[in-house]
Amino acid sequence: MVTGAFVEVPPAAQAAGGAADAPPAGARSRAPWRALWRRAVRLAPPYLFLAPALVLLVVWTYRPLAQTFYLSFFSWNLVPDVPMVPVGTANYERLLTTPDLADSVGLTFVVIVAMLPFTLVLPVVVALLTRRVRGRAAAAYRALIFAPMLVAPVAGAAVWQWLLDPSAGIVNTLLGTGTNWLNSVDTSLWAIIAITGWHVAGFAVLVVSAGLTGINPDYAAAAQVDGASRGQITRWVTLPLLSPTLAFLLLMTVLLSAQWTFPLIDTLTQGGPVGSTTTVYYLLWEYGFRSHDAGLAAAAGVLFFAGFMLVASLLARISDRLSRYDD
Amino acid sequence: MDETAPVGERGGIARRAGGHIMLGLLGLLCVFPIYWLYATSLRAPQDVYELSVLPWPLSLDSYADxxxxxxxxxxxxxxxxxxxxxxxxxxxxxxxxxxxxxxxxxxxxxxxxxxxxxxxxxxxxxxxxxxxxxxxxxxxxxxxxxxxxxxxxxxxxxxxxxxxxxxxxxxxxxxxxxxxxxxxxxxxxxxxxxxxxxxxxxxxxxxxxxxxxxxxxxxxxxxxxxxxxxxxxxxxxxxxxxxxxxxxxxxxxxxxxxxxxxxxxxxxxxxxxxxxxx
Missing domain, CATH: 1.10.3720.10 (MetI-like)
Known part of the structure; x- marks a missing residue:
């Protein structure tokens, strides 16, 4: 995970800054100042190298995050000349009393759960299958499965709109049906989920394959010597050793599923029909840029951020526990 | 792959063939939309609604359009x-x-x-x-x-x-x-x-x-x-x-x-x- 152990690095700056031959402090009357200056010069380089990234980070991530929090207590329509009206917690009250939010959270939950077969089950099956075939073929299959990941989301949306076309699309022709997959309440969300799954499964396959090659084969060999069958080895040796990778994929699925669906929803269904594909992110987008209700959108943003933190820290804790297997 | 695979993973021909078939099908399924995208784009305008697997005759009219x-x-x-x-x-x-x-x-x-x-x-x-x-x-x-x-x-x-x-x-x-x-x-x-x-x-x-x-x-x-x-x-x-x-x-x-x-x-x-x- 991202929060890897902090690695101690020798203080390179001290030599590089030419501080080794600095005079002892207080050698002359101006020496304290000069020593301070030298100290600043010696300490400056890492901060200077870090500055551009840090400025961008503050300006484009942390400043707006704080401002969103502030904005969530105002009523404003995004027009610069129109003053912001303080409304206290009215935005939050509106959010929590209208059914929109609860509905979209429910839909998002469905999306996340329905994505798990694509990001966890399928990759494990594929990774186990690729161990049966020889090296070059395995790489070729992986390349094929990975290819959709490179398709731009909008291009993917376009081709799936054509594949799922109710009158002439190949899916309906093959099935002998005339279903309007993307425009009926019963199927629209599932169509979006399937397209998203097609898009991201290749990435998950690669991650699991990488995790699998990282497992020491001695464990399986030892289990075999003890008389374990292939299925038993997979179940009791390989999968537990793979669990940190799977936990990471679970975390990604939970945090990013709704993000992955956004371009598809925006281009294919616009949240409809009758709100059947309005996930939390699409709801936020609508509040902000369709209804121009900045305060409400900000309040929703704050709530989602809080939810995010909660889920992420929970999953990070779980994955910490899981990664202790390989000792 | 083979030398790193655990001993138990080396299977018979049937096992390998099964792997090839399943992975091949899955790979085709993943690539098909991409293939269909280009196949449709290369059909002549009057053939766009045809569902033949191979686009023929090829035409760049759609691109020009x-x-x-x-x-x-x-x-x-x-x-x-x-x-x-x-x-x-x-x-x-x-x-x-x-x-x-x-x-x-x-x-x-x-x-x-x-x-x-x-x-x-x-x-x-x-x-x-x-x-x-x-x-x-x-x-x-x-x-x-x-x-x-x-x-x-x-x-x-x-x-x-x-x-x-x-x-x-x-x-x-x-x-x-x-x-x-x-x-x-x-x-x-x-x-x-x-x-x-x-x-x-x-x-x-x-x-x-x-x-x-x-x-x-x-x-x-x-x-x-x-x-x-x-x-x-x-x-x-x-x-x-x-x-x-x-x-x-x-x-x-x-x-x-x-x-x-x-x-x-x-x-x-x-x-x-x-x-x-x-």
Missing amino acids: AMAKNDVAGMLLNTAIVAVLSALGQLLIGLLAAYAFAAWRFPLQRPLYLLFVGTWLVPFQATMLPNYALLGQLGLLETLAGVIIPTLCSTLGVLLLREHLMSFPKELLDAARMDGRSAWGILWTVVVPTLRPVLAALGILLAITAWNEYFWPAMVLQRSNAVIQLGLRSFMGTEGNDWGPLMATAGLACLPVFALYLFLQRHIVNAFVRSGLK
Whole structure:
């Protein structure tokens, strides 16, 4: 995970800054100042190298995050000349009393759960299958499965709109049906989920394959010597050793599923029909840029951020526990 | 693969054939939409609704049609500018930051590092309104600069490069320092040449991501369709049933990425895997 152990690095700056031959402090009357200056010069380089990234980070991530929090207590329509009206917690009250939010959270939950077969089950099956075939073929299959990941989301949306076309699309022709997959309440969300799954499964396959090659084969060999069958080895040796990778994929699925669906929803269904594909992110987008209700959108943003933190820290804790297997 | 596989994984011919069949089917299923995209785009206009697997006779009419209806070439150029500039900017800024983290120990290092890691938890949607307002104040709405500038700090780039720099042989840095070179000089004469493969792979990954980016351009360029993803969207909205030119536009939107992928497959796959395993 991202929060890897902090690695101690020798203080390179001290030599590089030419501080080794600095005079002892207080050698002359101006020496304290000069020593301070030298100290600043010696300490400056890492901060200077870090500055551009840090400025961008503050300006484009942390400043707006704080401002969103502030904005969530105002009523404003995004027009610069129109003053912001303080409304206290009215935005939050509106959010929590209208059914929109609860509905979209429910839909998002469905999306996340329905994505798990694509990001966890399928990759494990594929990774186990690729161990049966020889090296070059395995790489070729992986390349094929990975290819959709490179398709731009909008291009993917376009081709799936054509594949799922109710009158002439190949899916309906093959099935002998005339279903309007993307425009009926019963199927629209599932169509979006399937397209998203097609898009991201290749990435998950690669991650699991990488995790699998990282497992020491001695464990399986030892289990075999003890008389374990292939299925038993997979179940009791390989999968537990793979669990940190799977936990990471679970975390990604939970945090990013709704993000992955956004371009598809925006281009294919616009949240409809009758709100059947309005996930939390699409709801936020609508509040902000369709209804121009900045305060409400900000309040929703704050709530989602809080939810995010909660889920992420929970999953990070779980994955910490899981990664202790390989000792 | 075979020598690393556990003994028990070496199976009979039936087992291997089963693997081939299942993986082959799955692979075909994954690639079919991409194939269909290009197959449709290459059919003659009157054949677009045909469902034969091979498009024949081949025709570029749909491409000509797409070019005539939309400024596809201009959009591709704009998108290429955005992708290249933002990838280069992200590489440079990420490299500088990663170098700072790896080569020095300084006060506040840990909190500053966590500030970078923390961006993973901030969903784009929680920051979009203030950013939109700021871009408006800077006069950058509806411009390509407005698309590029806010994305210039790639946390992924910083963390990935930091990890590589951490494993950089310290002896090399020490030797360069003995020669009396400055930190800036060491970065460009010692670190960058050694890191070239990593920088190339990361650069490609960042460029592909920027090329395919949708959310941010959709917000900044609400009134124009200057980049290909947005042009494609407007095409879908207005002429959704004109499948030939639509598939041609979509095909062109994916072509540069596929071309990169075919030539640099191994690098790209490695970069994607590493990005996931941060």
